[in-house]
Amino acid sequence: MPPFEPLTRSDALDAWREFLPKVPLYASTRNAVQPGHSNVSRLGACIRFRTLLEDEVIRDTLERHAFGAAEKWLQEICWRRYWKGWLEARPAIWTRWRQRVRTLRMELPAERLARADAVAAGASGVACMDSMARELMETGYLHNHARMWWASFWIHVEQLPWELGADFFFRHLLDADPASNTLSWRWVAGLHTPGKSYLVRLSNIEKYASHYLAGDATGSERLADGSVVTTVPEDIDPVAVQPLRQAPASFTPSSKSFGIWLHPDDLVPEVGPLAGLSPTSIAACFSERIYRETFQLSSRRIAGLKVVLRDALERASAHFGCATLELEADDPADALCSWAVENKLSEVVALAPMVGPVHDMLARLERLLEAAGIRLTLLRRPSDATAFSFVTAGFFPFWEKMRRHLNEVYI
Numbered sequence: 385m386p387p388f389e390p391l392t393r394s395d396a397l398d399a400w401r402e403f404l405p406k407v408p409l410y411a412s413t414r415n416a417v418q419p420g421h422s423n424v425s426r427l428g429a430c431i432r433f434r435t436l437l438e439d440e441v442i443r444d445t446l447e448r449h450a451f452g453a454a455e456k457w458l459q460e461i462c463w464r465r466y467w468k469g470w471l472e473a474r475p476a477i478w479t480r481w482r483q484r485v486r487t488l489r490m491e492l493p494a495e496r497l498a499r500a501d502a503v504a505a506g507a508s509g510v511a512c513m514d515s516m517a518r519e520l521m522e523t524g525y526l527h528n529h530a531r532m533w534w535a536s537f538w539i540h541v542e543q544l545p546w547e548l549g550a551d552f553f554f555r556h557l558l559d560a561d562p563a564s565n566t567l568s569w570r571w572v573a574g575l576h577t578p579g580k581s582y583l584v585r586l587s588n589i590e591k592y593a594s595h596y597l598a599g600d601a602t603g604s605e606r607l608a609d610g611s612v613v614t615t616v617p618e619d620i621d622p623v624a625v626q627p628l629r630q631a632p633a634s635f636t637p638s639s640k641s642f643g644i645w646l647h648p649d650d651l652v653p654e655v656g657p658l659a660g661l662s663p664t665s666i667a668a669c670f671s672e673r674i675y676r677e678t679f680q681l682s683s684r685r686i687a688g689l690k691v692v693l694r695d696a697l698e699r700a701s702a703h704f705g706c707a708t709l710e711l712e713a714d715d716p717a718d719a720l721c722s723w724a725v726e727n728k729l730s731e732v733v734a735l736a737p738m739v740g741p742v743h744d745m746l747a748r749l750e751r752l753l754e755a756a757g758i759r760l761t762l763l764r765r766p767s768d769a770t771a772f773s774f775v776t777a778g779f780f781p782f783w784e785k786m787r788r789h790l791n792e793v794y795i
């Protein structure tokens with residue numbers, strides 16, 4: 385089955401052009417979960433891997449529509465940046481989540497683990513939830529509302545650890561994002577906004593997604609309104625806020641021999657701070673072993689990652705007119721360092737990876753490059769830096785600042 389969502393930049397741009405006229409309808413239609421999902425954009429994977437930039441989406445939206453008519457859409461586009469900024473300042477949430485997934489898999493009583501596996505396999509006995517689990521595994525996509533219902537079912541009805549549910553989503557969603565996924569699961573659990581958790585209600589599914597219930601309502605009494613109560617799990621520890629890593633917005637090479645490192649946190653090098661550079665070589669590294677063994681990603685997810693990386697390398701080759709290299713290695717940091725040494729690079733430049741799998745190997749890459757006398761410069765897009773500086777509390781104070789900012793820049 386082909387990927388459900390557009391992945392390459394050209395697919396992303398086509399899908400976005402098709403969706404753009406529908407933006408004013410988004411606020412009133414987006415909550416309905418319809419087969420085919422034509423009322424939402426399905427641009428999640430392109431935005432997550434940045435084969436389409438939020439900046440492009442915002443610019444096109446405001447060129448075509450009035451701010452008021454597009455506000456709900458713009459808010460949702462900016463939710464991801466809010467989550468990104470939140471996690472950048474609290475990287476321990478990501479590392480602890482990964483550790484907890486490993487520990488729970490070893491320490492959870494066998495009967496709870498078996499139940500978790502059954503629910504994730506679409507065999508919980510609640511037909512509508514099982515249908516959502518199968519849809520996720522078969523297509524790599526779930527509508528936002530279905531993600532909320534299913535996560536709430538997992539946490540508050542099945543009383544399973546949120547970390548394992550988030551891991552199931554991370555392994556299958558084509559748009560799986562370390563920030564949006566982990567933090568949305570924490571929000572459903574009640575760990576993001578104290579005193580607030582998201583409780584699934586049958587009447588809500590009946591109203592917005594009756595097709596999940598049609599023909600088979602088995603087990604849906606477990607979701608009856610008022611019967612689901614919060615089970616806020618104990619958070620391990622409050623997470624300390626860290627100052628954001630300083631990252632310049634532009635790069636002036638100190639010699640002619642520098643390379644660009646491309647990675648799946650930002651795959652449009654031809655737009656933004658890297659665009660005007662003349663690198664000697666460009667490399668992207670893919671570690672199938674890490675994705676398969678450490679993260680246990682589905683085959684569809686791994687195939688999707690390969691598609692977005694290859695697409696970015698092809699575009700980079702055309703734009704920069706230099707050699708591009710796709711590295712496949714068990715140790716990406718080591719492979720990237722060897723590439724830099726073999727190409728006699730004195731510097732490597734990249735858009736700064738954000739907290740998540742690529743970021744996890746950054747410290748090692750920096751050490752290896754430094755030992756080889758090669759400087760690594762990580763840039764941040766100015767619009768990310770601005771958005772992250774607005775992330776001080778909840779989403780709505782963030783949105784107030786973002787709304788003012790967008791009005792100043794685009795209107």
Ligand SMILES: Cc1cc2nc3c(=O)[nH]c(=O)nc-3n(C[C@H](O)[C@H](O)[C@H](O)COP(=O)(O)OP(=O)(O)OC[C@H]3O[C@@H](n4cnc5c(N)ncnc54)[C@H](O)[C@@H]3O)c2cc1C
Pocket residue numbers: 414424425426427428429431432460461462463464467526527528529531532535553557559560561562564565566568569572
């Ligand atoms: C439990 C749970 C897990 C989630 N995991 C992810 C994830 O791994 N990756 C991910 O990108 N989103 C995640 N989301 C947020 C949201 O569900 C998806 O972004 C959205 O459903 C993607 O589909 P779409 O592109 O058709 O959305 P549309 O409704 O068309 O939205 C357009 C874009 O806006 C952004 N967006 C919309 N809603 C949200 C939101 N609530 N939070 C953050 N960004 C949003 C996304 O980039 C999305 O592509 C999760 C939500 C929940 C409740």
